[in-house]
Amino acid sequence: MTSKILVTGGAGYIGSHTSYACLDEGFEVVILDDLSTGVAHAISPEARFIEGDVADRELLARIFKEEKPDAVLHFAGRIVVPESVENPIKYYQENTCTSLGLLHEMVKADIGTILFSSTAAVYDPDNGGDALPEDALKVPLSPYGQSKLMTEAMIRDIGVAHGLGAGILRYFNVAGADPKGRVGQSTPNATHLLKIASQVATGKREFMEVYGEDYETRDGTCVRDYIHVSDLASAHVETLKHVLSVGGQITMNCGYGRGATVKEVIAAAERVTGSPIDARPADRRAGDAPSLVADVSRIRETLPSWQPKHETLEEMAETAIAWEEKLKTLNSA
Ligand SMILES: NC(=O)c1ccc[n+]([C@@H]2O[C@H](COP(=O)([O-])OP(=O)(O)OC[C@H]3O[C@@H](n4cnc5c(N)ncnc54)[C@H](O)[C@@H]3O)[C@@H](O)[C@H]2O)c1
Ligand SMILES: O=c1ccn([C@@H]2O[C@H](COP(=O)(O)OP(=O)(O)O[C@H]3O[C@H](CO)[C@@H](O)[C@H](O)[C@H]3O)[C@@H](O)[C@H]2O)c(=O)[nH]1
Numbered sequence: 001m002t003s004k005i006l007v008t009g010g011a012g013y014i015g016s017h018t019s020y021a022c023l024d025e026g027f028e029v030v031i032l033d034d035l036s037t038g039v040a041h042a043i044s045p046e047a048r049f050i051e052g053d054v055a056d057r058e059l060l061a062r063i064f065k066e067e068k069p070d071a072v073l074h075f076a077g078r079i080v081v082p083e084s085v086e087n088p089i090k091y092y093q094e095n096t097c098t099s100l101g102l103l104h105e106m107v108k109a110d111i112g113t114i115l116f117s118s119t120a121a122v123y124d125p126d127n128g129g130d131a132l133p134e135d136a137l138k139v140p141l142s143p144y145g146q147s148k149l150m151t152e153a154m155i156r157d158i159g160v161a162h163g164l165g166a167g168i169l170r171y172f173n174v175a176g177a178d179p180k181g182r183v184g185q186s187t188p189n190a191t192h193l194l195k196i197a198s199q200v201a202t203g204k205r206e207f208m209e210v211y212g213e214d215y216e217t218r219d220g221t222c223v224r225d226y227i228h229v230s231d232l233a234s235a236h237v238e239t240l241k242h243v244l245s246v247g248g249q250i251t252m253n254c255g256y257g258r259g260a261t262v263k264e265v266i267a268a269a270e271r272v273t274g275s276p277i278d279a280r281p282a283d284r285r286a287g288d289a290p291s292l293v294a295d296v297s298r299i300r301e302t303l304p305s306w307q308p309k310h311e312t313l314e315e316m317a318e319t320a321i322a323w324e325e326k327l328k329t330l331n332s333a
Contacts, residue, residue, distance in 0.1 A: 003244060004028040004067060006111075008054045008102070009075030010047065011038025013190075014117065014174055014229060016183040018073060019047055021233035022240070030067050032059075033076065039186045041330055055098045057105055064109035071113035071165075071240060072106060074099065077147075080191065081121065081287060084144035095147035096154075103158050113165040113243050115236060118152055120172045120225070120253070121145035125289030129223065129259075133295040134170070134251050141287050156249060165247040167239040172225035172255035172294050174232055175265075176316035177323035184323025185229075186330075193262060194226070194316060197269040198324040200277050201317075208277065210262050212284035215291075221262035223291040225255035228310035228319070238303040250302060255294030256311055268313035272321055 005022060009015040010031030015038070019029050029047040032054060043049050048067075052059045054076045063069075077095045078084065084091040099116075106114065123132050124139040140146040152168050159166045175194040177184030185195050199205040213220040235254050243250065260268075266279050299306065310316065 002026060002028050003070040004030065005071045005073055005240070006063060006067065006069040007031045007073045007075065009033055009038065009077065011035055011040065011042045012075055013185045013187065014171070014232060015073070015075035016042035017178055017229045017233040018075070018236045020044055020178065020182055021230070021237050023047065025237050030063070030069060032063065037187050042183045042186060044182070054102055055094070057101050060102060060105040061109065064105060064111055069111060071115065071244060072102065072111060073115045073236060073240070074102060075117045077117070079144070081142045081144045084142050084147070085287070088143035091143045091147045095144070096150045099151040100154055103154060103164075106164065107158065107162045112163065113240075114155060115167040115169060115239055115243070116151065116155055118148045118168050118170045119145060120170055120255075120292045120294065122149045122152070122170065123292065125287070127289070127291065129217070129291040129293070131257055131293045131295040132253065134253055134298055152251065159249050165243040166249040167243045168249070168251040169235065169239060170251065170253050171232060172227055172253065172292060174229050175226045175320060176228040176230065176310060177319040178230060179310065179319050181322060181326060184320065184326070186327060193265055194269065194320050197266050197277055198317070198320040201269050201273045201275070201321050202324040202328070204324065206278065208279050209282035210266070210279050211282055211288060213281050214284075217261055217290060219261050219263050222288055223259035223261050223293065225257065225259055225293045226265065226313065226316055227255050228308070228316050231308040231310055235299065235303065235306050238306040242303060252299040252302060253294035253296055254299060255296055256308065257294055257296040259291060259293040260313055265313060265317070269317040269321065272314060272317045
């Protein structure tokens with residue numbers, strides 16, 4: 001029997017890729033998005049789209065009654081770390097409180113499964129650079145990270161009390177775009193490294209800055225575990241199948257288990273285009289961890305069927321740059 005899922009934030013970067021991946025796997029997909037940072041062209045014509053706010057509890061109750069989804073994939077939220085420092089109320093309201101309302105409506109409607117987008121930002125930024133297992137020390141530096149960690153705790157407690165199956169996925173650094181060119185990172189003022197490098201590579205920006213070259217890393221720039229968004233999308237599909245079949249709760253890091261420096265990411269983008277990227281040294285960005293790398297043992301053991309297909313920085317850069325080019329036509333249409 002076909003399973004039906006409700007995807008909150010399905011018009012956003014990761015939610016849109018995951019919606020396509022779920023549709024490709026035969027799931028029925030209903031998307032709830034208020035288009036605050038998402039874009040209509042990211043929504044597959046095969047999905048049912050409801051424009052609305054996840055904080056609207058009456059709307060949620062109606063959707064659950066009418067659509068009776070088997071699971072909710074909850075991507076919707078605010079994601080800009082510095083903004084969360086300036087405006088923590090917004091982040092606790094729109095990430096933590098909205099998620100609580102969603103969980104409450106799920107329990108009331110007896111919807112038994114949730115996947116939740118958490119983040120590597122929950123871990124201790126001064127972690128020493130070793131790969132981080134899921135039980136590593138949590139010291140979220142920003143209200144953004146804290147809002148996610150609080151939501152994780154709510155899901156665990158509510159899950160235990162009400163028998164909710166849950167997959168909490170802690171994404172490391174998500175990059176790249178759909179290799180089929182259907183979707184990509186479309187937020188115009190996104191701040192992610194490869195997005196910025198792709199904007200320079202496609203002539204949308206003249207130059208970019210490298211935030212700090214004096215870290216204790218192999219070339220002085222920060223290390224992150226970059227994961228291709230399509231591999232992250234397929235990790236959701238496999239997690240969903242796993243939780244729908246065995247129930248229970250699982251928290252898993254999503255990355256490849258190896259780090260790349262800022263300079264290595266920029267060099268990959270340069271190899272793709274064959275042209276230099278004007279990347280200028282700048283001061284450290286406040287709140288940046290020197291290194292965040294995932295220990296991926298748990299996701300590998302739990303989901304042996306998850307086979308990442310786009311692990312190289314070149315593939316992430318190639319798809320990101322191709323999408324940036326495509327956006328020129330989409331945005332001028
Ligand atoms: N992008 C990353 O590198 C990254 C890393 C770790 C975790 N995450 C998490 O993954 C999730 C998705 O991130 P993304 O990069 O796709 O962001 P995004 O901004 O592209 O997507 C978020 C989507 O949610 C929608 N939305 C926001 N608030 C809403 C609300 N109240 N009601 C309905 N829709 C709403 C937006 O319109 C947008 O389509 C977020 O929860 C984020 O915290 C992202
Ligand atoms: O123009 C730029 C942009 C970024 N960086 C550096 O590149 C690295 C990666 O930065 P960015 O792409 O902004 O990602 P993070 O700050 O690591 O945060 C991302 O990854 C986290 C998980 O690790 C998520 O929680 C966040 O939502 C998501 O923005 C950092 O060292 C930045 O200082 C630059 O040097 N120049």
